Amino acid sequence: MATELPDDEYLLLQIQEGNNTAFAALVKRHSAKYYNLAFRYMINRESAEDIVQTAFLKLFENPEIWNPTKRVKFTTWFYRIVVNLCLDNKKKYKTVQLPDIFEICDGRPHQEEKALMQEAQSLLAAEIASLPDRQKSALILCFYEDMSHKEAAERLAVSVEALQSLLMRAKETLKIKMKEYLRDTHG
Amino acid sequence: MDKNKQLEQLMSAYKVPLVSVSLADRIILAATHVRQRQSIWGWIDRMFEEFKLPLPGYSLTSLLAIGFLVGFLTYDHIDIDIANIGNVYVASGESIDQFLDEDEALL
Numbered sequence: 540m541a542t543e544l545p546d547d548e549y550l551l552l553q554i555q556e557g558n559n560t561a562f563a564a565l566v567k568r569h570s571a572k573y574y575n576l577a578f579r580y581m582i583n584r585e586s587a588e589d590i591v592q593t594a595f596l597k598l599f600e601n602p603e604i605w606n607p608t609k610r611v612k613f614t615t616w617f618y619r620i621v622v623n624l625c626l627d628n629k630k631k632y633k634t635v636q637l638p639d640i641f642e643i644c645d646g647r648p649h650q651e652e653k654a655l656m657q658e659a660q661s662l663l664a665a666e667i668a669s670l671p672d673r674q675k676s677a678l679i680l681c682f683y684e685d686m687s688h689k690e691a692a693e694r695l696a697v698s699v700e701a702l703q704s705l706l707m708r709a710k711e712t713l714k715i716k717m718k719e720y721l722r723d724t725h726g
Numbered sequence: 727m728d729k730n731k732q733l734e735q736l737m738s739a740y741k742v743p744l745v746s747v748s749l750a751d752r753i754i755l756a757a758t759h760v761r762q763r764q765s766i767w768g769w770i771d772r773m774f775e776e777f778k779l780p781l782p783g784y785s786l787t788s789l790l791a792i793g794f795l796v797g798f799l800t801y802d803h804i805d806i807d808i809a810n811i812g813n814v815y816v817a818s819g820e821s822i823d824q825f826l827d828e829d830e831a832l833l
Contacts, residue, residue, distance in 0.1 A: 562757060567750045574745040584743050592753045599757045603767075660740045667737075682737055713737075714729050720736070721729045 547613035555602040566595055569614070573621050579679045580625035582664045590624045615694065626672055659720040666716045674709035677702050 545553075545561075547568070553561035570591055577587035594617065598604065605616060667675060673695065680691035681702075692702040714721060746752075 557762065559757070563750075563754045566753045566757075570750045570753060571745045574749060575742050578742045584746075588746060588749050588752075591749065592756060595753045596756060596760055599762065600760050601763045603763075656739070659736055663736055664740055667740075682734075710730070710733060714733055717733065717736070721732045 548607065551602065551605050551613055552607060554599070555605075562595075562599055565613075569617070570595070573617065576618065576679070576684065577621055577625055579683055580622070580629065580668065580675070582668045586628065590621060590628060594620045594624055618694065622676060629668075655720075659717065662720070663713065663717060666713055670709055670712060673697075674705050674712070677705035678709045681706060 545564070547565065550561040550565045554565070573591045573594065574587050577590040578584065581587045581590060597620065598617070605613070667678060670678065676695055677691060680686045680694060681688065684691075686694070688699050688702055692699045695702065695705075697705070
């Protein structure tokens with residue numbers, strides 16, 4: 540018989556009462572997920588891991604910063620903390636690093652094409668990271684976090700129309716920046 | 727294939743490198759060196775969580791608190807001269823004679 544796991548909000552209340560096991564459970568449950576999110580902003584594994592560690596330690600140091608009476612889900616609230624830390628760190632280190640580790644998943648046999656694909660992905664990652672903050676967040680939430688437009692709009696505190704406009708602008712910018720790698724095959 | 731599709735394909739192919747297996751453990755270990763801060767309001771909240779009163783109880787407690795407050799605030803305005811309190815109420819010899827004379831007159 541499967542035992543029901545305590546939800547995040549219950550674990551947070553336990554952390555506020557000084558329960559370290561609850562903190563460990565929360566970290567094990569969410570660290571990988573928030574690492575993925577941080578990596579999209581930082582495009583660097585060490586920085587992304589540091590961001591996640593800093594966010595969790597902030598929560599551990601002062602668990603009262605999560606207010607249960609506001610009835611905000613932990614994942615929504617913690618998402619903002621991680622994103623804010625990423626944006627603050629980006630301001631500190633303004634130069635965008637090119638990512639060094641990528642997994643090529645198309646399985647093409649030709650080495651030249653593979654190298655070109657790798658180059659395009661590295662450049663794309665850097666271009667996404669250098670988009671304006673709101674455009675970048677909209678793109679990450681909708682494309683990589685698989686959120687619906689409505690959910691993402693709520694998370695960014697904008698209307699659905701504004702979110703769609705942010706997405707459109709982000710894609711237009713990326714198409715221009717990546718034009719050397721995108722070939723129009725129509726006509 | 728148009729540029730939109732190509733871009734989306736390129737974006738899908740962009741994978742995040744796997745997280746270090748030790749990240750969660752590292753965070754938990756780092757937390758053991760962090761001193762937790764407890765706000766005074768959080769502590770008070772938790773303490774009073776145990777003492778739930780019915781609604782009339784809160785009214786009576788508030789009334790009592792207001793009573794104390796008013797009492798303490800008006801305390802200075804009551805001018806009691808403790809040093810002379812005995813003298814005020816001690817009857818003089820003249821007033822006793824006068825009182826007895828009044829009684830005798832009636833008789």
